[in-house]
Amino acid sequence: MAMADMREPIESGCPDGFQYMHPAMRKNFGMWDYHEDPQPGVLKHVSKTGDVVYTVKAGTQRILDVFTIRKLTKIGDEFADGYIRFTIRSNIEYIVTDEAKVQPLIKALEDEGFVVGGTRNSVAMISHTQGWLHCDIPGTDASGVVKSMMDELIDEFKQWNMPNRVHITTSCCQINCGGQGDIAINIQHTKPPKISHDLVANVCERPTVVARCPVAAIRPAVVNGKPSLEVDEKKCICCGACFPPCPPMQINDPEHSKLAIWVGGNHSNARSKPSFQKLVAAGVPNNPPRWPEATGIVKRILKEYKAGAKDWERINDWIDRIGWPRFFEVTGLPFTKYHIDNWRGARNSLNASTHIRF
Amino acid sequence: MAKSQHPTPMLDELEKGPWPSFISGFKRLRDEHPSENINKVANSLLGQLEHSYETRKGYWKGGTVSVFGYGGGIIPRFSEVGEAFPESKEFHTLRVQPTPGNYYTTDMLNQLADSWEKYGSGLITFHGQTGNIMFIGADTENTQHFFDEINDYGWDLGGAGPCVRTAMSCVGAARCEQSCANEHAIQRYLVNEFVDDVHRPALPYKFKFKISGCPNDCQNAIERSDFAVIGTWRDDMKIKQEEVKNYMNTKGRQYIMDNVVSRCPTSCMTLNDDDTLNVDNSNCVRCMHCINVMPKALSPGDDKGVTVLIGGKRTLKIGDLMGTVILPFKKLETEDDYEELVELAGDTIDFFAENALEHERTGEMIERIGLVNFLEGIGVDVDPNMVSTPRQCSYVRMDGWDEEAAAWFEKKAEQAAG
Ligand code: HEM
Ligand code: SF4
Ligand code: SF4
Ligand code: SF4
Ligand code: SF4
Numbered sequence: 161m162a163m164a165d166m167r168e169p170i171e172s173g174c175p176d177g178f179q180y181m182h183p184a185m186r187k188n189f190g191m192w193d194y195h196e197d198p199q200p201g202v203l204k205h206v207s208k209t210g211d212v213v214y215t216v217k218a219g220t221q222r223i224l225d226v227f228t229i230r231k232l233t234k235i236g237d238e239f240a241d242g243y244i245r246f247t248i249r250s251n252i253e254y255i256v257t258d259e260a261k262v263q264p265l266i267k268a269l270e271d272e273g274f275v276v277g278g279t280r281n282s283v284a285m286i287s288h289t290q291g292w293l294h295c296d297i298p299g300t301d302a303s304g305v306v307k308s309m310m311d312e313l314i315d316e317f318k319q320w321n322m323p324n325r326v327h328i329t330t331s332c333c334q335i336n337c338g339g340q341g342d343i344a345i346n347i348q349h350t351k352p353p354k355i356s357h358d359l360v361a362n363v364c365e366r367p368t369v370v371a372r373c374p375v376a377a378i379r380p381a382v383v384n385g386k387p388s389l390e391v392d393e394k395k396c397i398c399c400g401a402c403f404p405p406c407p408p409m410q411i412n413d414p415e416h417s418k419l420a421i422w423v424g425g426n427h428s429n430a431r432s433k434p435s436f437q438k439l440v441a442a443g444v445p446n447n448p449p450r451w452p453e454a455t456g457i458v459k460r461i462l463k464e465y466k467a468g469a470k471d472w473e474r475i476n477d478w479i480d481r482i483g484w485p486r487f488f489e490v491t492g493l494p495f496t497k498y499h500i501d502n503w504r505g506a507r508n509s510l511n512a513s514t515h516i517r518f
Numbered sequence: 519m520a521k522s523q524h525p526t527p528m529l530d531e532l533e534k535g536p537w538p539s540f541i542s543g544f545k546r547l548r549d550e551h552p553s554e555n556i557n558k559v560a561n562s563l564l565g566q567l568e569h570s571y572e573t574r575k576g577y578w579k580g581g582t583v584s585v586f587g588y589g590g591g592i593i594p595r596f597s598e599v600g601e602a603f604p605e606s607k608e609f610h611t612l613r614v615q616p617t618p619g620n621y622y623t624t625d626m627l628n629q630l631a632d633s634w635e636k637y638g639s640g641l642i643t644f645h646g647q648t649g650n651i652m653f654i655g656a657d658t659e660n661t662q663h664f665f666d667e668i669n670d671y672g673w674d675l676g677g678a679g680p681c682v683r684t685a686m687s688c689v690g691a692a693r694c695e696q697s698c699a700n701e702h703a704i705q706r707y708l709v710n711e712f713v714d715d716v717h718r719p720a721l722p723y724k725f726k727f728k729i730s731g732c733p734n735d736c737q738n739a740i741e742r743s744d745f746a747v748i749g750t751w752r753d754d755m756k757i758k759q760e761e762v763k764n765y766m767n768t769k770g771r772q773y774i775m776d777n778v779v780s781r782c783p784t785s786c787m788t789l790n791d792d793d794t795l796n797v798d799n800s801n802c803v804r805c806m807h808c809i810n811v812m813p814k815a816l817s818p819g820d821d822k823g824v825t826v827l828i829g830g831k832r833t834l835k836i837g838d839l840m841g842t843v844i845l846p847f848k849k850l851e852t853e854d855d856y857e858e859l860v861e862l863a864g865d866t867i868d869f870f871a872e873n874a875l876e877h878e879r880t881g882e883m884i885e886r887i888g889l890v891n892f893l894e895g896i897g898v899d900v901d902p903n904m905v906s907t908p909r910q911c912s913y914v915r916m917d918g919w920d921e922e923a924a925a926w927f928e929k930k931a932e933q934a935a936g
Binding site (some may be wrong): 166167168169170171172173174175176177178179180181182185186188189190192193194195196205213215219220221222223224225226227228229230232233234236237242243244245246247248250252255273274275287289290291292293294295296297298299300301303304307308310311312314334335336337338339340368371372374399401407412414415417425427428429430431432434436446448449450470471472503504505 | 528529531534536537538539540541543544550551563573574575576577579586587593611615617618619622623624625626628634635640642644648654655669670672673674675684686688689691692693694697705706710713716717733734735736737738739741742777783803804806807810811832833835836837838840875876877
């Protein structure tokens, strides 16, 4: 296209949501009084105006093909006045004002293979990243891991069996765009990057790459007569931060890029302050197409949480009460030297007291 | 078509099981879509993904693609195995900003799907972790055509690269009784003030806004954004004693003791002998727990506003950081109130742009220079709500004490005078 034909963008930014919002939400904006949970996957919100809306929530495959989108919109036209919204965990929500439409809506969703649930004390939809499908740095897939796990956790999504809600996240590199979760399944590299020295000079800005390393393990070097980079493998923590700015520093390894499992991340301020997730298991094989080992550990943790936690305790609250030694005991996971933090601020995580449970 | 289909034995395993399968969706595009181009792209994508599953490696690399007039918003993807899978060898992602709270009419969703199947792969993610609608899979030329078409009917690109990013907010006031803020207005005021910084990456690194209507922080704002705005309230929470009694009657006294009263982090609740509930509001930290358990009986007060926390981020480079309190309470009622919030964001971004090292997030910059230097830079006074505890180590030079103490009392006197 010639420059002259180029169209200037309209910099409209973030669009106004009121134009797409269900009229009952628009009318009662800021006036909601309370809610009830009539059944899993359904919320009932009552407004101070007396209006009532029902929300039906369903899990999808997140990466939607246009056929699936049209299925979802058709259901929205038939039962929900032509309005939908998505939650931050990629569930779809339909708002209906007529209680009589709730059960037929659920049936229509289930008939099309969508899964109604994900409210209250359930295992919510796993939030995930891009993976092999369309990221340039992933050590594993994202959608496949989530599909495999949700197949196994579907009953926990559809029911209220957990002490409190469980948010699971996955990330396919150690940047962790998946975020914090009650349980997180993240890539953990175990070997330093393998450097294609012939390519470095052409592809990488060397000072940028050197600056990117969190432990200053990279230095410029001349290898085979060409400018390249060198990694002090004793220092390297195998984080992969050098890989995005310098693809010749290949961190992903079919065998040595493993999965690690973390628990206790909680973004809510309810009861305790928000908390970060803590390492519980590593060395889990990155095993497509269904990653059974990772799912096995997640299920084991969930089983003990369900058996041991009190109502309203999130995983972090539960572990705060029973203590880490008991967590490792009941889950049967090994406690190793790798669980003892040595990153900045690590001292805060040591037990400087005689508070010990026997 | 069938003759050249890539075999996908590993991906086929992901069609089994009860959860909806993305692979089945890809295959529908390959086998049933009327556009031959989409059939081919889906087949090629399935082939490359199968190859990734077999070899446990990714095969995309970045590059440079943008739309006319913008520097960011497109995530370029070129295949490293494009010879084997040529039809998807350019598979760029467009990040498009949704509305706060992610609302759509079915007509609008269909319209977006119509546009996307004209120019792209037919695959859309609602939504990425930063909050964008991610239209995955278009070649360079069609990236422009698709953007032009949807931009004409109201959609704009989000951020990618070192820039202000697409923001997100919880459903909030639109359908949640806990909401203490107009999340919708906050998000649009903030992010639309910085459209230029969204579209033309020129910051040291990314900068994210996230908004939650109450301290439940459904939006993960404290953990996942540089600038978190969280609704809260200053006056007493509301108690409907009748409803407390109803909970008591259905759940039992012990349930209320074990699940409400004894779980309060500051022990500020008491259950009286007559089964009414008492809250010491001056010690309530607005954690939301009791309100979550008894939404019919308890609710936030009327004097609503927001708390702003700055500096949250994920692992790279110094480890995960939460946002810290910068503004304990701000009313958001008038146009001026919103302007002041936007000003704080502007000052923060300006300071960040001038003082952060390349590829350093706001939280990391604060960690490096110290909170006090940051506060002085953006012109915000210190406040004891910013810390969990005061300093614990005596190794600090404090010869400015008298002036600082005087400034504190002066400020207190000003506040008292109103
Ligand atoms: C090569 C580069 C990278 C690619 C292709 C990439 C891609 C993505 C994508 C597609 C998303 C979701 C976006 C959306 O919702 O629109 C995302 C989110 C995210 N990325 Fe990246 N990313 C890259 C590098 C990084 C780096 C270097 C960091 C580290 C600091 C990072 C941290 C994150 C985080 C924390 C999120 C989610 C955050 C949130 O909740 O907002 N990414 N990334
Ligand atoms: S977690 Fe890493 S590999 Fe996965 S999508 Fe995010 S940046 Fe890409
Ligand atoms: S993997 Fe991480 S620690 Fe190792 S050299 Fe690269 S950036 Fe440094
Ligand atoms: S953060 Fe608070 S206001 Fe927003 S949706 Fe969650 S509970 Fe409701
Ligand atoms: S909101 Fe939290 S701190 Fe306040 S009374 Fe309820 S439980 Fe206690």
